[in-house]
Amino acid sequence: MARRKVDHLLIGGGLAAANCARWLREEGGEGSVLLVGREFDPPYNRPPLSKGYLQGKESREDVLFRPDEWWAEQDIELMTRTSVMKLDPAERVATLSTKDEVEFDKALIATGANVRRVRVDGCDLEGIHYLRAFGNSDAIRVDAEAAERAVLIGGSYIGCEVAASLTAAHGVKCSIVMQEDVVLSRQFGSEIGRYFQDVLEEHGVEVHGGDELERFEGSDGRVSRVVTKGGLELDCDMVVVGVGVMPDVTLARSAGLELGESGGVKCSAELESSAPGIYTAGDICEYESTIHGSRLRLEHWDVAFNHGKTAALNLLGQGVRHEVLPYFFSDLADWASFEYVGPGSGDLVVRGSLEDGNFTAFFVHEEEGHVVSALTVGRSDDLEHARRLITERTKPTPAELADEDTDLGEV
Ligand SMILES: Cc1cc2nc3c(=O)[nH]c(=O)nc-3n(C[C@H](O)[C@H](O)[C@H](O)COP(=O)(O)OP(=O)(O)OC[C@H]3O[C@@H](n4cnc5c(N)ncnc54)[C@H](O)[C@@H]3O)c2cc1C
Numbered sequence: 001m002a003r004r005k006v007d008h009l010l011i012g013g014g015l016a017a018a019n020c021a022r023w024l025r026e027e028g029g030e031g032s033v034l035l036v037g038r039e040f041d042p043p044y045n046r047p048p049l050s051k052g053y054l055q056g057k058e059s060r061e062d063v064l065f066r067p068d069e070w071w072a073e074q075d076i077e078l079m080t081r082t083s084v085m086k087l088d089p090a091e092r093v094a095t096l097s098t099k100d101e102v103e104f105d106k107a108l109i110a111t112g113a114n115v116r117r118v119r120v121d122g123c124d125l126e127g128i129h130y131l132r133a134f135g136n137s138d139a140i141r142v143d144a145e146a147a148e149r150a151v152l153i154g155g156s157y158i159g160c161e162v163a164a165s166l167t168a169a170h171g172v173k174c175s176i177v178m179q180e181d182v183v184l185s186r187q188f189g190s191e192i193g194r195y196f197q198d199v200l201e202e203h204g205v206e207v208h209g210g211d212e213l214e215r216f217e218g219s220d221g222r223v224s225r226v227v228t229k230g231g232l233e234l235d236c237d238m239v240v241v242g243v244g245v246m247p248d249v250t251l252a253r254s255a256g257l258e259l260g261e262s263g264g265v266k267c268s269a270e271l272e273s274s275a276p277g278i279y280t281a282g283d284i285c286e287y288e289s290t291i292h293g294s295r296l297r298l299e300h301w302d303v304a305f306n307h308g309k310t311a312a313l314n315l316l317g318q319g320v321r322h323e324v325l326p327y328f329f330s331d332l333a334d335w336a337s338f339e340y341v342g343p344g345s346g347d348l349v350v351r352g353s354l355e356d357g358n359f360t361a362f363f364v365h366e367e368e369g370h371v372v373s374a375l376t377v378g379r380s381d382d383l384e385h386a387r388r389l390i391t392e393r394t395k396p397t398p399a400e401l402a403d404e405d406t407d408l409g410e411v
Helices: 015-026 134-146 157-170 185-202 250-254 301-315 380-391 398-402
Strands: 003-011 033-036 076-079 084-088 093-096 101-109 113-115 128-130 149-153 173-177 206-208 213-219 222-228 233-235 238-241 245-247 278-280 285-289 294-296 327-332 336-341 347-353 358-364 371-377
Touching (some): 015 033, 015 076, 084 250, 101 301, 128 134, 134 157, 149 157, 157 185, 157 327, 185 327, 185 347, 185 358, 222 238, 358 380, 371 380
Parallel strands (some): 003 101, 101 278, 128 238, 149 173
Antiparallel strands (some): 084 093, 113 245, 213 222, 222 233, 327 336, 336 371, 347 358
């Protein structure tokens, strides 16, 4: 067992840790940086795994956070296929799966999230996929080449995006089975969800809402049918399950870090955990949002990216609060895409036309009347106005927001 010392130990080889490493260098940090990640691949972006990469439009190199040689050029030590097994915040020592011990001055924990699994009869059959990592997307692509029919379990981002990708790029006939009545309605309500469901259905995706998975059936060890509690029997050659993720706080919990209400690691506006000098970022980070006056934990690419930067500045002792408005994006093949700023929901006000696929959905706080979030389709210009309205807690009337003659810049 070897023992060594680094200035900055970054745990988790995902986007949050990778962008933290980048900003340590961009901000002029000269200390030693060790990034330890469990996966086979160096850090990469996950969004293309259900979109361009799954469709075969983007290559592995396109998806990587940085080219392979970049890490050495930046003098960042990258250890892939290695887990941090134990973290002692008081002694400031981490134990790796290689049995080596690493003493650190400051650390980042960005261990991301794991997919929720369904435990029903037949769940171990071949051809049932989950989607989180490069290898999952590769396996789905291989199956899609031979498949005629796929069933997607879950009507959230993964279910919708994968249905669109498999239909558009692989010619697979897709059916979505979900508990909610309308896709994406848990995120944006039924009216906005209906817009996206119409887009999917217009392109041939079948949507079965208000139902639930009962079991999988198979032949020769491979899935061949999905049976629902509502009595549907859907023949298929493959299944992709997208029923959410859970923050991976195994290491943080065993290290004694305080956890928050959403199951993430509770931390300050500076992203510092309950252990001084240990920061968190990305999907596990439940931080105090000064913009919203509440604690937030969001599983968004952009949040992980920006957390990584804030954490880097604070590892360098700058003491900055994380004050970036959360942003999310999604594509359904080339059929529709949206951008979303701010967390939370509220009363819906639509500006523009759902029918024409050109609108901004504002969500307004039910009691206090300020704009809390906004989703745009085909109207990126509204996004900047929405950012300002949310940050300034502006209280326009619903009529002002909806009226296309109102200049949002003047509100
Ligand atoms: C298919 C897919 C599509 C998505 N599309 C979108 C999108 O369109 N828009 C959007 O905003 N967001 C999207 N997301 C979400 C976004 O990718 C995540 O929010 C983001 O990747 C989170 O980054 P992270 O660094 O916090 O965690 P992760 O990317 O999960 O990285 C954490 C890493 O830490 C590793 N790890 C865990 N424990 C240890 C340990 N003890 N030691 C070492 N390593 C460890 C894990 O193996 C993992 O590699 C998508 C996600 C997926 C899976």
